[in-house]
Amino acid sequence: MYEGAEYTEPPEALIINAILGEVYGGRTARPADEEEYELPRNLEAFFDGSGATER
Numbered sequence: 001m002y003e004g005a006e007y008t009e010p011p012e013a014l015i016i017n018a019i020l021g022e023v024y025g026g027r028t029a030r031p032a033d034e035e036e037y038e039l040p041r042n043l044e045a046f047f048d049g050s051g052a053t054e055r
Contacts, residue, residue: 002014
């Protein structure tokens with residue numbers, strides 16, 4: 001539903017308003033967590049080659 005009417009496809013006005021709202025809406029993005037990323041051990045082993053198995 002958009003502005004009291006039901007549509008089978010999104011109306012152009014809905015899409016345009018959503019885009020303009022994101023661009024000019026004045027909302028600010030939440031700051032990213034300052035926590036440092038730690039690579040999981042299984043991925044570290046994979047990229048180091050130590051987790052590879054012979055076929």
